[in-house]
Amino acid sequence: MKRILIIAVAFLIAAAPSFAQVSIDRKVDSLLAIMTLDEKIGQMNQLHPDIHDLETEIRSGKVGSVLSVVGTEWMNRLQKIAVEETRLGIPLLNGRDVIHGFRTIFPIPLGQAASFNPEIVREGAAIAAEEAYHEGINWTFAPMLDISHDARWGRIAESLGEDPLLAGIMGAAMVEGFQGADPENISGIAACAKHFVGYGAAEGGRDYNSTNIPERRLRNLHLRPFKAVADAGVASLMTAFNDNDGIPMTGNTRLIRDILRQEWGWDGMIVSDWESIREMIAHGFCQNEVEAAYKAAVAGVDVEMVSETYIRNLKKMVEDGIVPISVIDQSVGNILRLKFRLGLFDNPYWQPAEAPSSEKALKTAQKAAEESIILLKNTNALPLNAYEIRSVAVTGPLADAPADQIGTWVFDGDVTRSVTPIEAIREMYGDKVEIIYDPILNYSRETLPSDAEKRIRRLSKADVILYFAGEEAILSGEAHCLSSISLQGGQEQLGKLLKETGTKVISIIMAGRPIALKPILENSDAMLFAFHPGSMAGPALTRTIFGEICPSGKLPVTFPVDEGQIPIYYNHNSTGRPSDGKEILLHDIPLNASQTSLGNKSYYLDSGKDPLFPFGYGLSYTSFEYSDIRLSKTEINPDESVEVTLTLKNTGKMAGAEIVQCYIQDEFASAARPVRELADFKKIFLQPGESIEVKMQISPSAMSFYDINMNYSMEKGRFKVFVGKDSDAPLVGTFRL
Ligand code: BGC
Numbered sequence: 001m002k003r004i005l006i007i008a009v010a011f012l013i014a015a016a017p018s019f020a021q022v023s024i025d026r027k028v029d030s031l032l033a034i035m036t037l038d039e040k041i042g043q044m045n046q047l048h049p050d051i052h053d054l055e056t057e058i059r060s061g062k063v064g065s066v067l068s069v070v071g072t073e074w075m076n077r078l079q080k081i082a083v084e085e086t087r088l089g090i091p092l093l094n095g096r097d098v099i100h101g102f103r104t105i106f107p108i109p110l111g112q113a114a115s116f117n118p119e120i121v122r123e124g125a126a127i128a129a130e131e132a133y134h135e136g137i138n139w140t141f142a143p144m145l146d147i148s149h150d151a152r153w154g155r156i157a158e159s160l161g162e163d164p165l166l167a168g169i170m171g172a173a174m175v176e177g178f179q180g181a182d183p184e185n186i187s188g189i190a191a192c193a194k195h196f197v198g199y200g201a202a203e204g205g206r207d208y209n210s211t212n213i214p215e216r217r218l219r220n221l222h223l224r225p226f227k228a229v230a231d232a233g234v235a236s237l238m239t240a241f242n243d244n245d246g247i248p249m250t251g252n253t254r255l256i257r258d259i260l261r262q263e264w265g266w267d268g269m270i271v272s273d274w275e276s277i278r279e280m281i282a283h284g285f286c287q288n289e290v291e292a293a294y295k296a297a298v299a300g301v302d303v304e305m306v307s308e309t310y311i312r313n314l315k316k317m318v319e320d321g322i323v324p325i326s327v328i329d330q331s332v333g334n335i336l337r338l339k340f341r342l343g344l345f346d347n348p349y350w351q352p353a354e355a356p357s358s359e360k361a362l363k364t365a366q367k368a369a370e371e372s373i374i375l376l377k378n379t380n381a382l383p384l385n386a387y388e389i390r391s392v393a394v395t396g397p398l399a400d401a402p403a404d405q406i407g408t409w410v411f412d413g414d415v416t417r418s419v420t421p422i423e424a425i426r427e428m429y430g431d432k433v434e435i436i437y438d439p440i441l442n443y444s445r446e447t448l449p450s451d452a453e454k455r456i457r458r459l460s461k462a463d464v465i466l467y468f469a470g471e472e473a474i475l476s477g478e479a480h481c482l483s484s485i486s487l488q489g490g491q492e493q494l495g496k497l498l499k500e501t502g503t504k505v506i507s508i509i510m511a512g513r514p515i516a517l518k519p520i521l522e523n524s525d526a527m528l529f530a531f532h533p534g535s536m537a538g539p540a541l542t543r544t545i546f547g548e549i550c551p552s553g554k555l556p557v558t559f560p561v562d563e564g565q566i567p568i569y570y571n572h573n574s575t576g577r578p579s580d581g582k583e584i585l586l587h588d589i590p591l592n593a594s595q596t597s598l599g600n601k602s603y604y605l606d607s608g609k610d611p612l613f614p615f616g617y618g619l620s621y622t623s624f625e626y627s628d629i630r631l632s633k634t635e636i637n638p639d640e641s642v643e644v645t646l647t648l649k650n651t652g653k654m655a656g657a658e659i660v661q662c663y664i665q666d667e668f669a670s671a672a673r674p675v676r677e678l679a680d681f682k683k684i685f686l687q688p689g690e691s692i693e694v695k696m697q698i699s700p701s702a703m704s705f706y707d708i709n710m711n712y713s714m715e716k717g718r719f720k721v722f723v724g725k726d727s728d729a730p731l732v733g734t735f736r737l
Contacts, residue, residue: 024184024340028333031088037315037325038062039088040332045311046095046271046303054078061086062311064335065093065139065303070412072350075136083348091339091348095192095271098140098178099158099409100124102131104361104417104535107372108407108476108512109144109170111531113161113556114618115371116659116683118173124368125177129188130356135412138342139190141238143174145225146195149567151560152205154480157408157512157532159200161556162569162615164221165678165702168228175234183233186342193229195240195273196249196260198222202242205566207479211244216671218244218255219706221571227264235338236269239301241276248283250276251295261300269334271303272296278307289313297323302331362417362536369533369540371657374553375619376517381504381525383547383621384464391434393462394422395498397441397491398470398510404444407532408477408512417535421468421508424538429546436462441490444472448490452497460501466545467498467507469520473532476512485563486516499523508541514559518612529555547621550656552683554618554726561607570615570727571674575602578675579609616661616678616726622652622688626660629723629732638714642698642735644723648684649691657685662696663722663729669715670708676722677702696723703737 032040043064047057050068057063058081069075075094083089100106106124107114115121125142132140144158145167160167171193180187198218202209213222226237239256240249249255250272260266277296278289286292293309294317304310317323339345375382384392398404402418419427422437429435438455441448449455459465469491474480486492487509496519498505507524509515510532521527528551533540543549560568579601586605603609625648632643644662660683663676679702682694698721703714716737722729 024337027340028336031090031336032329032333035088035332037318037328040328041310041314043090043332043335044303044314044328045308046305048306051306055081058082058092059085063092064090065095067095067305068411069094070096070135070137072134072136072352076349079348090336091344093139093190093339094137095139095141096132096137097142097409097411098128098132098137098189099142099144100407101128101365101410101534102135102412103414104131104358104365105406105410105413106365106368106534108157108532108534109160110157110512110556111372111533112368113166113170114374114531114553115368116166116554116681117371118169120364120368120371121170122173122177123364125174126188127356127361127364129178131361132412133189133350134353134356136350137189138344139192139236140178141192141194142178143171143191143229144194145171145229146200147222147225148200149569150200150202150205151485151514151557151566152481152483152563153200153202154207154408154476154482154512155200155478156514156557157476160225162558163556163571163678164224166556166681167225171225171229172232175229175232179233179235183235184341186235190235190338190342192236192238192271193226193234194238196237197226197240197255198244198249199240199242205481207481208241211242213244216706216710219710223259230260230264230266230268234268235341236271238271238273239276241273241279243283243285248276248280248285250301251280251285251299253299256300267334267337269302269338270300272301272305274305275307277301277304277309290317293317294323297327297331300331302334358417365534366536366540369530369536370543370549372531372533372553373540373544373551374529374555375526375551375621376529376613376617377521377524377527378619378621379525381464381506382528382545384545386429386432386546389433389463391436391462392425393436393459393465393503394425394468395438395440395459395465396468396494397439397444397446398508399437399439399466399468401443401472404471404473405510405532405537406534407473408480410473413535419536419538421466421538421541424542425466428539428542434462440494443489444470444475444487444491445489448493452494456497456501459498460503462503464504464506465498467495467505467524468510469495469507470510470515471512473512483563485513485560487520492519495520495523506545508545510537514557516562516612517559518561547654550621550654551618552620552657552659554616554659555613556615558611558615559613561612565604565607565611568611571677573672574675577601579603581609583608614727616659618659618726620652620656620658622650622654622656624658624686624725625649625651626724631721631733631735634733634735636735636737638737639700641700642721644680644696644698644721646694646723647691648686648694650686650688653688655685655687657683658725659683660694660696661724661726661729662698663727664698664702665720665722666703666705666715667718667720669705669717671705673705676727678727
């Protein structure tokens with residue numbers, strides 16, 4: 001009788017129509033009030049079907065969420081157990097890594113960032129959410145907002161680039177795409193910003209490694225995109241694997257409770273990373289899993305992914321007065337709040353529905369891929385004119401690699417949706433030009449076959465060679481770091497041999513990270529860089545190569561000359577001895593030169609001070625003229641903005657888009673500021689001859705930072721403004737605060 005009464009009360013609390021008016025927090029409090037300690041701790045436990053017997057565990061009330069259950073039938077079966085066979089019938093969350101698409105694959109996040117187009121990112125995430133929901137998922141572990149300055153780190157592929165403003169804008173667009181516009185009433189699937197925080201600064205670019213980021217830098221750089229998505233209403237957040245200055249992020253009370261919860265007032269749900277609670281033992285931060293559970297719970301980690309230290313230990317610690325019940329209540333409150341925001345109590349089940357249209361998804365994926373392509377070099381070799389050339393040779397390990405072109409983190413990607421470059425070229429231009437195809441290398445790590453030269457001679461008979469090089473998907477992503485970022489296998493050698501034939505070579509690189517491109521650039525008449533562009537790599541690249549569209553992507557990360565320059569990034573502080581690029585290089589040092597202490601600067605003897613390509617770099621087939629650049633004010637008061645206006649004209653012969661970038665430098669401050677930082681950008685599409693007035697804002701948040709006293713402030717003084725097509729943009733004016 002008592003059980004029936006409780007179920008009835010719970011049902012009323014969750015479903016009564018009058019309840020619609022009551023705020024989610026009131027619903028959460030009411031439900032919490034009737035939960036037992038076991039039921040509460042059960043909500044904090046997340047299990048995986050490959051490791052756990054989900055049905056038994058759910059039935060016993062020990063599970064609040066699962067991950068990686070794919071299929072609505074399976075998920076509905078589990079949901080039915082949670083809803084009908086547990087005392088309170090609280091529905092389950094089902095998380096999955098839906099990182100850059102589900103069945104249809106969009107460019108890897110780093111490629112999406114290269115589009116500088118939040119709208120295309122939002123559309124892609126909305127399609128991914130629809131496809132994932134259709135397969136029983138209601139929560140994705142994305143976006144990843146880790147700022148990385150290290151191309152060796154495999155997970156740079158998943159990041160949204162090195163700039164905190166860009167990562168925040170793209171991350172917020174992804175969140176909106178996944179969740180829908182109203183965070184209180186999520187219409188898609190819940191998003192999860194990860195990894196909180198600093199994980200991208202893993203020492204040496206080796207995954208899971210320690211980070212040592214001081215608090216000012218954490219706040220001025222790594223936390224910024226997280227703040228942007230917290231403000232945009234991201235539903236959840238995942239703690240990172242790294243220890244920062246000795247404290248693993250999963251036990252970091254200061255960051256979670258003080259900054260995220262108290263300062264930011266963010267009320268979403270926090271999940272650990274995979275076993276990252278138990279891993280605090282391996283870190284040497286906890287002696288056993290009891291201590292690990294204690295430290296994570298007290299730090300404010302609401303849900304434990306997989307490692308089960310909560311379910312085994314928290315109850316006793318609460319009963320013994322070691323963990324206050326308020327800690328548990330807060331965490332469970334955060335979990336229930338998300339379940340209400342998702343409408344799970346009203347609609348726990350996935351209804352049978354037709355699969356989302358793959359046609360629409362592929363069209364959007366193609367647009368996203370097109371916008372992510374960056375033209376890095378062009379000596380009048382691109383675009384190809386199909387009416388002028390008679391034949392093209394197609395070669396390289398990425399010309400026909402349907403699984404590699406979709407990149408890392410594609411558990412559910414449908415490889416049969418991939419259209420490869422050779423397929424697209426045949427389909428779109430096979431009737432206009434003769435195509436000679438020979439990959440020479442079958443995969444990116446392969447060394448040159450013994451008959452390579454003979455086969456290359458055949459390719460060189462064509463008017464132009466399209467060389468599709470890069471990385472296999474498996475060479476980037478989690479735990480897939482490299483100490484060398486050069487092209488693998490025989491690819492550089494192949495590039496050289498192709499060039500030596502005297503036929504024009506156009507290199508198209510698809511990779512999960514910045515590559516040390518110098519050797520291959522030297523052997524290319526033109527180069528397109530596409531990261532891993534996803535399902536529609538083929539049509540997107542073919543349209544670009546043949547000039548149906550203009551490339552418009554810009555680099556979202558600095559490309560170093562080689563890994564020895566790492567970490568290298570545009571928004572660094574100035575040293576006391578900045579280089580002016582005129583210093584003597586290795587081969588100019590006279591023999592037996594003696595050491596001097598005069599005139600020394602910060603640079604490398606062998607690779608100088610400059611990267612291969614700066615952040616924001618990317619060429620076009622057309623040309624853009626910037627004119628009449630002016631600032632709205634030369635003096636401002638605190639909390640005022642400055643508007644930058646300019647006229648942009650397409651002075652070339654093709655329609656195309658330019659990404660106009662505005663950078664600032666706070667010249668002198670109580671703590672040194674970066675030499676320049678992106679303050680705003682606009683992506684503008686113009687027809688040939690067309691011009692437009694572009695307005696960009698330098699907002700107070702672009703000028704503010706955590707000062708010498710760790711206060712967030714705008715400091716008095718002069719700001720320099722740089723406007724142009726990349727992060728080397730020229731100085732256009734100054735203003736004073
Ligand atoms: C990764 C996370 C991911 C989780 C679940 C972990 O290994 O670090 O990013 O969301 O696994 O698959």
